[in-house]
Amino acid sequence: MTAEAARPRRRRGAAESLASIVLAFESVVAFLGGLVIYGLRALPDGVEPWWGIVAGTIVAVLMIAAGRFVRYRWGIVLGWVLQLVVALGAFLVPALAVVALVFGGMYAYATIKGAALDRRNARLAASEDS
Numbered sequence: 001m002t003a004e005a006a007r008p009r010r011r012r013g014a015a016e017s018l019a020s021i022v023l024a025f026e027s028v029v030a031f032l033g034g035l036v037i038y039g040l041r042a043l044p045d046g047v048e049p050w051w052g053i054v055a056g057t058i059v060a061v062l063m064i065a066a067g068r069f070v071r072y073r074w075g076i077v078l079g080w081v082l083q084l085v086v087a088l089g090a091f092l093v094p095a096l097a098v099v100a101l102v103f104g105g106m107y108a109y110a111t112i113k114g115a116a117l118d119r120r121n122a123r124l125a126a127s128e129d130s
């Protein structure tokens with residue numbers, strides 16, 4: 001038996017689970033947003049269009065990484081920074097404003113309501129132990 005098999009899995013809270021799911025799905029949309037920026041040649045003159053694909057890929061990878069670290073406070077903050085990056089993309093492609101509103105709202109719900117659920121579950125677990 002390996003050491004990994006003997007160790008129990010860490011229990012994840014609602015905020016961590018929900019936030020990581022939102023960021024994972026949004027990473028696909030961020031990559032596709034980069035393709036849209038490339039296809040529409042929405043970058044300013046002098047900037048090669050393929051930088052749109054690069055930017056979309058970087059944001060998508062950062063979202064996946066942030067989803068792994070949302071158990072920490074800085075991981076949640078990184079998720080919010082990435083939401084801001086997507087919102088700023090609306091200056092290049094206005095349709096990204098809709099993406100920012102939808103996924104920003106879902107991320108807000110995941111982090112705020114998920115934390116409330118975690119506090120409630122902790123309170124219920126503490127009252128069961130008493």
